[in-house]
Amino acid sequence: MTGYAHSKQDHQRRLRRVEGQIRGLQRMVDEDKYCIDILTQVSAATSALQSFALSLLEEHLSHCVAEATLKGGPEAQAKVKEASDAIARLVRS
């Protein structure tokens, strides 16, 4: 079982909304919409993707990382390192 088992529906709803935003961007490009309006929509889609990632990350820390901590040993430290690397990729992307 994954750390996000109880919120799968919520995640799927968010991701479908992002998918709708990306299709909206394709329509805007197709209809020659004004560049600035397209960029505004990109910022909205990026923020929505980040919110999804942040919520998934919080569940990962609460479940997967916490379980590894309770077991202890090198696995616990490895999970923190892995989560930290994922956070770094989010901060830098």
Next chain:
Amino acid sequence: MTGYAHSKQDHQRRLRRVEGQIRGLQRMVDEDKYCIDILTQVSAATSALQSFALSLLEEHLSHCVAEATLKGGPEAQAKVKEASDAIARLVRS
């Protein structure tokens, strides 16, 4: 005509790839994939969206903003302000 008229196909191709990444995320959540692998895919999709935005912005500066500059007057300054606000939203999103 918009500033990105000559690269519409290229933009559509990029956006279809991002759409594929978002559908891939839905599949990953559906199949209970590991959180960290999902987060890696989110970072990739975010970077792809930003690349699209940066390329659109460069065309906007080369065409729409440059044309307004050549016409001069308050419209020129308004276009720079509008582009700067869009850049700020990208930097902060």
Next chain:
Amino acid sequence: MTGYAHSKQDHQRRLRRVEGQIRGLQRMVDEDKYCIDILTQVSAATSALQSFALSLLEEHLSHCVAEATLKGGPEAQAKVKEASDAIARLVRS
């Protein structure tokens, strides 16, 4: 003359404030302050640095890039490319 000649004092004031925030961070580490409070101060300093950069960039577009556009030729396109590359570094940092 640079594009930001008329706002040098304003820029210096912003940068001195950021410098104060960085010294504040050193003091917090020295006094063993709580990690989360230090991270909050890092976010504030990062936002202040970005505001400085965005304001400098807007002046650059209004002056340096606009002047190159009015002169025309390959230099105009080179200035837009150079500004776009700087924007990409800001978005990705």
Next chain:
Amino acid sequence: MTGYAHSKQDHQRRLRRVEGQIRGLQRMVDEDKYCIDILTQVSAATSALQSFALSLLEEHLSHCVAEATLKGGPEAQAKVKEASDAIARLVRS
């Protein structure tokens, strides 16, 4: 004792380097350096600040959050929530 007790010197060294970069920015503005060169230096300082934050965050997860997890109870969940909020501020700044 804080989670970063063993790396205080390393953190102070990083922060002094960032302080040097901010002073360098003040000198660049003072000497009317080219906007784009200043923006490049801002990106470098922002990245250095983020590296400091990410390294502090990793220690916070390894120590403070892990200790709260081992104690259990509502405090454990509160620590994860607090760390997640700090991560969200870093991602969005």
